[in-house]
Amino acid sequence: MSEPPVELHVVSDATGETATRVVQAVERQFPDLDFDVVHHPRITSADDVHLAAARAKGRRAVVVYTLVEPGYREVMRQLCRRYRLHYCDLLGHPLDAVARVAGRPAKMEPAAQPVLDETYFRRVGAMEFAVRFDDGLGASALRDADIVLVGVSRSSKTPLSIYLGYLGYKTANVPVVRGIEPPDELFELDPAKIVGVTIEAERLAEIRGARARSLRGARRYAHLNDIYEELEYADQVHRRIGCPVIDVTHLAIEETARRIVRLVESRRVDAARA
Numbered sequence: 530m531s532e533p534p535v536e537l538h539v540v541s542d543a544t545g546e547t548a549t550r551v552v553q554a555v556e557r558q559f560p561d562l563d564f565d566v567v568h569h570p571r572i573t574s575a576d577d578v579h580l581a582a583a584r585a586k587g588r589r590a591v592v593v594y595t596l597v598e599p600g601y602r603e604v605m606r607q608l609c610r611r612y613r614l615h616y617c618d619l620l621g622h623p624l625d626a627v628a629r630v631a632g633r634p635a636k637m638e639p640a641a642q643p644v645l646d647e648t649y650f651r652r653v654g655a656m657e658f659a660v661r662f663d664d665g666l667g668a669s670a671l672r673d674a675d676i677v678l679v680g681v682s683r684s685s686k687t688p689l690s691i692y693l694g695y696l697g698y699k700t701a702n703v704p705v706v707r708g709i710e711p712p713d714e715l716f717e718l719d720p721a722k723i724v725g726v727t728i729e730a731e732r733l734a735e736i737r738g739a740r741a742r743s744l745r746g747a748r749r750y751a752h753l754n755d756i757y758e759e760l761e762y763a764d765q766v767h768r769r770i771g772c773p774v775i776d777v778t779h780l781a782i783e784e785t786a787r788r789i790v791r792l793v794e795s796r797r798v799d800a801a802r803a
Contacts, residue, residue, distance in 0.1 A: 534563035538585045540594035540605065542572045548595045548619055553787060566783060572596060575604050582608035592616040597624075597637050648697065656694035662701040663687055668712035671701050676793055677718060678702040679711070679770065680726035681756075681763050683736045685777045685785065689726070692786050698793075705763040707755075716770065721796040724789050725767035725774035730756045732778050 537555070539548040545568055556564050569581040578601050585592055592614050596602045602621050609616035624635045655675075662670050664687065671677055675698040678686045686702035693700040703715055715723075734753045767774050773792050777785050 532563075533589055534565040535559075536565045536567055536585065536588050536590035538567045538569060538581060538590055538592045540569040540572060540578070540581045540592060540596065542596050542598065542601065543570065545570045545595065548593045551619060552593055553790075556787070557791070566787075568783070572601060575601065578604045579608065581605075582612060582614070585614055586612040590614060594618060595620045597635075599637070652695060652697045655697050655699045656691060658699040658701070659690040659694035663690060665703050665712070667701075668703075668714045671703070671712075671714050671718055674699050674701040675722060676700045676789060677715070677723045678726055678789075679705060679715070679723060679763075679766065679772065681705050681728075681733070681759050683733060684726045684728045685782065686726060688782050689777075689786055689789070692782050693789065696786065696790065698790065705759070705766050707759045707762040711766060719800075720771045721800050722793055723770055723772040724792055725763070725770070725772050726785075727760060727763060727767075727774055727776050729776070729778040730760055733760070 537552045539545045539552055541548055549566070549568075552566060556562075567584065569577070569584070572578060572581065578596075582592065582605060592605070592609055594602070594605055594616070596605060596618075597620060599621075602618060606616065606618065608614075628634050658674070661667065662674070676693055678689060678700065679702070680686055682704055686704070690700040690702050703711060705711065730753060733756050737756070764774075773796075775785060775788055775792075780788075
């Protein structure tokens with residue numbers, strides 16, 4: 530019986546982006562381990578801190594937190610010790626150290642405004658790219674994408690593209706429709722930046738069924754037999770491209786995005802070494 534995944538609880542008084550980046554760096558150092566990242570953003574009270582710690586209690590978990598308010602940090606530290614949880618305070622020690630050297634206290638302002646630097650504008654540009662080239666629009670622009678997702682309708686391609694854009698990756702997605710040949714441009718791309726997405730037929734039928742109820746004449750869209758055939762065709766397309774495929778059935782958007790990034794980055798490194 531395999532071990533349960535290591536839970537990484539990201540606790541923050543803002544979006545948790547800083548802790549998430551650290552967690553991603555840690556994950557890369559344990560490629561053979563399964564991780565489950567649990568986010569607790571926008572902590573605004575001691576009760577929120579208690580809820581986050583309680584959720585990790587008794588689990589195979591590490592709590593990673595970025596809390597500016599000293600009181601919240603102290604509460605989290607005490608709770609982690611009480612619950613025998615491993616924890617990492619990413620802001621406490623750096624804030625204290627800089628304050629001692631500078632001779633002045635930190636502002637202690639949670640959710641400070643983001644710096645409008647190159648990283649910020651790259652992220653905004655990547656998100657705009659994802660919207661502009663969603664669902665197969667602008668096939669000629671696929672070559673400008675960092676990542677190209679390929680899969681059937683309702684397999685999470687659009688939200689994944691937007692989230693990957695938030696991470697700074699220009700992402701386009703191409704729908705696979707049975708009976709319609711994918712654009713030629715797709716097969717001319719470097720396969721290293723293409724990732725297929727798939728989903729279990731039964732789950733896809735549930736998702737499409739909810740959508741079909743609001744559409745007239747869309748019965749075949751959610752019919753299980755048709756979905757099996759469509760997924761089989763998508764599998765053929767993925768094999769023609771020679772791209773890895775991720776099953777998104779039981780994955781959150783964040784976890785799927787992390788796996789996609791790992792795949793693309795590792796293949797890019799392998800290609801550079803070749």
